[in-house]
Amino acid sequence: MRSVPGSGPGGSSGAEASTISRVRRVLAIKPFRRLWGVTYLCSVADWLNILALTGLATKLTNNYFAQNFAFVGVVLTGLAPGLLFAPVGGLLADRFDRRKVMVVADLLRCGFLLSIAFVSAPWWLLVGNFLVGSAASMWIPSKEAAVPNLLRRPDQVETANQLGMVMTYGLAVITAAGANAIITGVNTTFHLFPGESASLSIAKLVVIITGLLYLASAILIATRIPELSLRNVHELPEQKAKQADEAKPGIGTMIADGFRFIRSTPLVRGLLVGAFGAFAAGGAVIGSAKPYSSSLLAGDSAFSLLVLAIFLGLASGMAFAPKLSRRLPHDRLFGVSIIAAGLSLALVALSPHLSVSLITVVLVGFWAGTAFLTGVTIIGSRVEDAIRGRINAIYQLMMKLVLFGTTVTVPVLVGVVAPHTINVWGSPVTIDGTRPIMLVGAALALIAGFFAYRQMDDKRTEPILSDLRNALRRTPRRVNGFLIAVEGTTAINTAIQAVNLADWMRGGTRPVVVAADPALDDKRLTALVSGASLTGARAQALAAAAVRADIVERHVQPALDAGSVVVMERFVDSPLAHLSAVAGLDSDELEGLADWATGRLRPDLTVLLDAAPPGAPRDRAATMNDQWRVQHLLVEMAAADPERYVVIDADGTDTEVAARIRTALRAVFVGRLSALAPAASTPEQPVTRPLDVDEPPAEETLPVETADASRVEAK
Numbered sequence: 001m002r003s004v005p006g007s008g009p010g011g012s013s014g015a016e017a018s019t020i021s022r023v024r025r026v027l028a029i030k031p032f033r034r035l036w037g038v039t040y041l042c043s044v045a046d047w048l049n050i051l052a053l054t055g056l057a058t059k060l061t062n063n064y065f066a067q068n069f070a071f072v073g074v075v076l077t078g079l080a081p082g083l084l085f086a087p088v089g090g091l092l093a094d095r096f097d098r099r100k101v102m103v104v105a106d107l108l109r110c111g112f113l114l115s116i117a118f119v120s121a122p123w124w125l126l127v128g129n130f131l132v133g134s135a136a137s138m139w140i141p142s143k144e145a146a147v148p149n150l151l152r153r154p155d156q157v158e159t160a161n162q163l164g165m166v167m168t169y170g171l172a173v174i175t176a177a178g179a180n181a182i183i184t185g186v187n188t189t190f191h192l193f194p195g196e197s198a199s200l201s202i203a204k205l206v207v208i209i210t211g212l213l214y215l216a217s218a219i220l221i222a223t224r225i226p227e228l229s230l231r232n233v234h235e236l237p238e239q240k241a242k243q244a245d246e247a248k249p250g251i252g253t254m255i256a257d258g259f260r261f262i263r264s265t266p267l268v269r270g271l272l273v274g275a276f277g278a279f280a281a282g283g284a285v286i287g288s289a290k291p292y293s294s295s296l297l298a299g300d301s302a303f304s305l306l307v308l309a310i311f312l313g314l315a316s317g318m319a320f321a322p323k324l325s326r327r328l329p330h331d332r333l334f335g336v337s338i339i340a341a342g343l344s345l346a347l348v349a350l351s352p353h354l355s356v357s358l359i360t361v362v363l364v365g366f367w368a369g370t371a372f373l374t375g376v377t378i379i380g381s382r383v384e385d386a387i388r389g390r391i392n393a394i395y396q397l398m399m400k401l402v403l404f405g406t407t408v409t410v411p412v413l414v415g416v417v418a419p420h421t422i423n424v425w426g427s428p429v430t431i432d433g434t435r436p437i438m439l440v441g442a443a444l445a446l447i448a449g450f451f452a453y454r455q456m457d458d459k460r461t462e463p464i465l466s467d468l469r470n471a472l473r474r475t476p477r478r479v480n481g482f483l484i485a486v487e488g489t490t491a492i493n494t495a496i497q498a499v500n501l502a503d504w505m506r507g508g509t510r511p512v513v514v515a516a517d518p519a520l521d522d523k524r525l526t527a528l529v530s531g532a533s534l535t536g537a538r539a540q541a542l543a544a545a546a547v548r549a550d551i552v553e554r555h556v557q558p559a560l561d562a563g564s565v566v567v568m569e570r571f572v573d574s575p576l577a578h579l580s581a582v583a584g585l586d587s588d589e590l591e592g593l594a595d596w597a598t599g600r601l602r603p604d605l606t607v608l609l610d611a612a613p614p615g616a617p618r619d620r621a622a623t624m625n626d627q628w629r630v631q632h633l634l635v636e637m638a639a640a641d642p643e644r645y646v647v648i649d650a651d652g653t654d655t656e657v658a659a660r661i662r663t664a665l666r667a668v669f670v671g672r673l674s675a676l677a678p679a680a681s682t683p684e685q686p687v688t689r690p691l692d693v694d695e696p697p698a699e700e701t702l703p704v705e706t707a708d709a710s711r712v713e714a715k
Helices: 019-027 030-059 064-068 070-095 098-119 122-150 156-192 199-223 237-244 251-264 266-295 301-325 331-351 356-384 385-414 434-456 464-472 494-505 521-531 537-563 573-581 587-598 618-639 656-669 672-676
Strands: 419-426 427-429 484-489 512-515 567-568 605-610 645-649
Touching: 019 030, 019 385, 019 434, 030 070, 030 098, 030 156, 030 199, 064 427, 070 098, 070 122, 070 385, 098 122, 098 567, 122 156, 122 356, 122 385, 156 301, 156 356, 156 494, 156 537, 199 573, 251 266, 251 385, 266 434, 301 331, 301 356, 301 484, 331 434, 356 385, 356 656, 385 434, 385 512, 419 484, 434 645, 484 494, 484 537, 484 573, 494 567, 494 605, 494 656, 512 537, 537 567, 537 573, 537 587, 573 587, 605 618, 605 656, 618 645, 645 656
Parallel strands: 484 567, 484 605, 512 567, 605 645
Antiparallel strands: 419 427
16 A cells, blocks of 8 residues: 555655654643643652652661561552552542542542541551552542543543653653652751651652652642543444433442453453563563572672663653554554564573573563553553543552562572573573563463454464565554545545445445545534635635634544544545646645645545546636646546546436446455455445535445555546
8 A cells, every 4th residue: 555755654744753743743732741640640649659658657666677678568568459449430430420439539648648648657557558568549540531532532532641651651750769768868958857756757858758648639620620520522423322321330230340351352361461461471571580580600790680680671662652553553562562572582591691581571562562561552442431441440450460470479480490590692591480470471461462462363364474564664554544535626436436345345344434525524614714815716715614624623534543444435636636637736836735634644545536527618617627627637646646546527416426436446456456346235225315524434444455556547
């Protein structure tokens, strides 16, 4: 399939837009921007909570063993509630107002932390931290489930998740560590708390500040982000009406519905199984990292370098995942990422030298970060709002449970194998239990990745190897949807032929969507032109471009991203030819304006209806001449790019023209594109009315293959 220069696989600049551009578009949404700021506050508080409570725990006891256990105790008591109560948080997110759930959770976290500072007892520190973690288990699913409803389009979920992870695991970590260092060191300079209890007072102060951060979060959510209460923002109107009529289920029914949804939905089932394998492999790496670094005989710095490498890989994977997902569909990218992570982990296990280990560990982190971000994106964009909170909670629970279990058990398993040293290419290598454990983790990731791929793949006719090659291309083809434009002069009824073509193509495995020409949306365009008193040709061209940009962004591009086949009449070529021939505007300028308005989106195939304009009375000779010029320009466009055009003789009745289009497209779709042509038995019932862009897509679906279409003339 042909892609215009500079266009992405989705055919739009949005698909290949820079990360900065995508981030700006998401951060331009005020409710999300405010939630992003709240996420920053809470993430700083989360990391500061670990540091603050660890410091306070060491000050509240003189027992050496207890002081050594402080960090582990704080981490375990904060992690345990997520293992126990994460599903409860998902139920609350789906059953109650998510904004209220988040406010209550933040107030509870604030109260429990303040009580820890004032009670100052070691036992209450652990109990209070457990309660703080329990409140966090309520907060996280509600926040994750609410994010898609704050965005303008479902395709922005991935960028939003990317921003959230950068904030949580990047800026917040740096801020928390720096703030803790400043607060704990300020007494050395200013002597705010004199005496032997100064260090204890400083530790309490850090805990109090952490609690106040949660209080600030609660106030902001309650007063500044009312949009968190929204639900089903991106659902179709009939789906909203159906959900409004249904009575709210009880807790037991919601639990049963959640597990029934997982069992009956291959996409989610594959997602959770794949996540299990990925998290198990990650736990194997974390649990065996320290002894593995020792086996490389590279000194004490090896462990630090390996930790740096894994986090560098994770950050890179989360940064590049959106670009990969525009070249490889999410449902395929998730399974492929887990398989790639498993293969990389096997290379880590077999690595004979630190330099090789660092490279392969970066690869493990890269593919793990890609898989995690892709999984969260699938939940946010493909799981319906009514059950999204429960699926998010299960996903987070599985991550914590598997990582916790493997991190605890792996060191025990490593100790079973006695280490011994061998020579590999003249270099000594210590073989201990870490390498077999990593190989087992790699095998789990491979099995889970293959299962996830088989469950989640939408059985696209495009082979996976072709998709992978396309992902590595510098100018990739579109891999999701397929755009067909029906072009012609105003004397030709392109609307009827577009609908006839779409009806003929239904019956496969993908939805078929019919979109009217934006420039022919008379009601909207006329209102825009007359309301602004636009009389000049350039001004009217800009207005038409604005209407076209809106429909492409709201209807056409999301349908293509979802894998639909979109049939659109008079998309770009006909308006360009008309404005150039009739209004006398510069064709290069018009093409640049069209590229900007549509995001450089171009059809994969254009059906040009070629017909001589009908004769006209003497007083309408100018109109006939204009149509001749428009038709001449359209034919020139087709001749300049024959791979993308099918020229059809449009003289005759609508039924005759529709039959010629079907005959021509059957010839085009021979070979690799044969799956796109409907079977010969497909009913061919031409219609005589156009469909509006707001009409919901048909339930029938269509398989799509990608390849270059040769020019066919049906006469």
